[in-house]
Amino acid sequence: MSAYEVLVRRYQDLAARAAFLILGNAAEAEDATQEAFVKAYYALARFQEDRPFRPWLLRIVTNEAHNRQAADGRRAALLLRAAETQPAAENGASPEAAALQTERRGALLRAFTALSDDDRLIIAYRYFLDLSEAEMAEALDCPRGTVKSRLSRALARLRAMLGDVHLWAEGEEGVSHV
């Protein structure tokens, strides 16, 4: 196996998730991921090795995904699905509490899906792909201060969409913090 294939294997999950979160389609996400890795290979000579690699790769992946989205002329419906709630015995919650938790999570997922592409991307970078603020600034090619303000606005819009949905009921904040 070539050295670059080691790199592809290491970062495929991250790249594929980013592509899927933009394109909302498994086949399109795979094509975009594959193409992004090929383009990244030929762009490596321009990569500054003192900069973080993950955001650099993500920039290529998201550019590729956005280009495909634009070429396609439509935005695919993002179909995200969350894993089933763990059995009540595992997280200590009653079946009723678990059902409530599932319902709240569904509401959050629907609200997230309804956001604009830009808002979804910045939220996904931070909370789904676990990028640091510095990495987000690199990936989005903007100052860290801009990242903060954009993320803050995106969260405010998400909160507004959720309306009066309670993410946790009174007294059970710890349930989802496990």
Next chain:
Amino acid sequence: MSEQGQTADGGDLEQALSDLGRQIVYPPMRPLDAVVGGRLRARADGSASRPVRPSLRGLVRRLALALLALAALAGGVLVASPDARSAVASWFDLQGVVFLYRPVPPHPPSSVGAPLGLGQRLILPSVGAPDEVYLEALSQGTQVSLVYRPRPGLPAVAGSRVGLLLTEARGWFEHNPVYFKGLEPGTRVAEVRVNGVPAYWLTGKPHLFWYTDASGTPTMERIRLAGNTLLWARNGLIFRLESALSLKQALRIAESVR
């Protein structure tokens, strides 16, 4: 939305998003490493590597090059900036070594390694090799580069006035191999051994390689010269020897580094 347990910026929403992120089910995707590799090879117009496994018997012969630098350190005399002291001392793991410091003299005009971006320059009070030593702070740890001018038996690397560059930094190869020599079409990688440990001999057009630094972070590093490169890891150190030498000559030098 409940206000209980919220931070001013909506900490419960952020926590809920983090939880959601861990629970999202992404569609399965086939491994793309071989697919991407195949596409690149198809475009590279046949640059497959051919492993070279020469007999190493008789190659173990100590040359003075890098050893002189280490001997100078072990001898207890190193002229370096005070800031460099702890970094160099920890880098070499030398116990009980006395370092004598005095200001680094001005760089002579014939500083052949400066254009390579090797970092801060050190001067070793040794005669002969190496001609220059550089200390460079990395995000994790320190990298030391020994620069040797061309001389008989040590031809200049094309496009430089350097005969040999030996670089050492803390780290290891997590994968085998984990370098990025295959990045450029025409680059060839061969597995060899240096004193019994796996090593990689890189020729062609290498630019970058990959290793894991002292903190465990995958790190990309640039090959400085457009020559041949021998990479190996030993005792938590990554060694990189760049030159215009043959594999046999490079191995001989590499095996002299202690």
